[in-house]
Amino acid sequence: MSPRPWRDAWWDALYGPNGFYRRAEGPAGHFTTSAHGGLGAVLAEVVASLADQAGVCRVVDLACGRGELLTHLHDKRPDLEFVGVDIVERPVDLPRRVEWLRSPGGGELPDDLREIDALVLAHEWLDVVPCTIAEVDHDGVLRGVLVNAAGAESLGDEVSTADRDWADTWWPTAKPGNRVEVGLSRDIAFADLLSRSRTGVTIAVDYGHTKATRPTQGTLTAYREGTLTDAIPDGQRDLTAHVATDSLGADEVVTQRELFHRLGLTAATPEHAGATADPLGYVHALGRASTIAALTDPHGLGGFHWAMTRHTRGHA
Numbered sequence: 001m002s003p004r005p006w007r008d009a010w011w012d013a014l015y016g017p018n019g020f021y022r023r024a025e026g027p028a029g030h031f032t033t034s035a036h037g038g039l040g041a042v043l044a045e046v047v048a049s050l051a052d053q054a055g056v057c058r059v060v061d062l063a064c065g066r067g068e069l070l071t072h073l074h075d076k077r078p079d080l081e082f083v084g085v086d087i088v089e090r091p092v093d094l095p096r097r098v099e100w101l102r103s104p105g106g107g108e109l110p111d112d113l114r115e116i117d118a119l120v121l122a123h124e125w126l127d128v129v130p131c132t133i134a135e136v137d138h139d140g141v142l143r144g145v146l147v148n149a150a151g152a153e154s155l156g157d158e159v160s161t162a163d164r165d166w167a168d169t170w171w172p173t174a175k176p177g178n179r180v181e182v183g184l185s186r187d188i189a190f191a192d193l194l195s196r197s198r199t200g201v202t203i204a205v206d207y208g209h210t211k212a213t214r215p216t217q218g219t220l221t222a223y224r225e226g227t228l229t230d231a232i233p234d235g236q237r238d239l240t241a242h243v244a245t246d247s248l249g250a251d252e253v254v255t256q257r258e259l260f261h262r263l264g265l266t267a268a269t270p271e272h273a274g275a276t277a278d279p280l281g282y283v284h285a286l287g288r289a290s291t292i293a294a295l296t297d298p299h300g301l302g303g304f305h306w307a308m309t310r311h312t313r314g315h316a
């Protein structure tokens, strides 16, 4: 494959006919997110509580993997309705009451996803929406980075005017060698998602940065079978880059840690006296405290950004 813009190679590597996300084992076969296992059970509580606050009884999980979080939600809150959206066929073991929509992938959404009255969660979606990778050349010009099939990079043409404008506004740099992950494709994807809602709340959750914390060398990286690996667009690995969450135009962006604390979820260990009075309850409370500690760790999952926008348009 001759060198081409990262954004195109990235899209094919994840969503093309042999794309990484079409593999049978799904994302959970390669990395763990807050949606999985014991973490997912607590995340489901948070999502259900935000749906209650927003006054909606439906949860749409966009980019839901194989429906891991929806399965937790279904167990905890059978009173709610659920829709899972991802690029593959409906997983066979998904609870029957969960509806399923198939999506094209990346920044493209299914036509049927419209007129939404729900809490829409996009958990670790935007980081896998391919974006322009750019680098400042020796003359201070921002040029697109090209990549070949083996992952070798070279500099291409100057970026488009739209990408340049985005970078000037959100990620200005003229220092030769600095990289910019142009968030325009993520902003457009998020705006498209917002435009499909009538009532409720839309939430994108990702590793993120803001103008004050942009990385100078970018964050594009890859995961395969639980290991951080080289970014090669070969369909054998996840390709991900952190999200510029301040440019999304959400009503509010808070860290996961702040949000959990706001909802009263803290990692306080239970009173030791409970160990004799109610040993099983004590063990359960200890486990829960350690799960919440992991979800709110400021240097780990607690640093995730929650970009939230409420919808009050009402029915047309």
Ligand SMILES: C[S@@+](CC[C@H](N)C(=O)[O-])C[C@H]1O[C@@H](n2cnc3c(N)ncnc32)[C@H](O)[C@@H]1O
Residues within 6 Å of the ligand: 021, 027, 033, 034, 035, 036, 062, 063, 064, 065, 066, 068, 085, 086, 087, 088, 103, 104, 105, 106, 107, 108, 109, 122, 123, 124, 125, 128
């Ligand atoms: C990093 S995984 C996150 C999975 C799950 N939300 C979690 O947190 O465990 C990204 C998922 O986004 C899905 N995805 C990417 N673009 C999508 C789109 N436009 N519509 C639906 N799913 C999409 C991928 O297929 C993949 O399952």
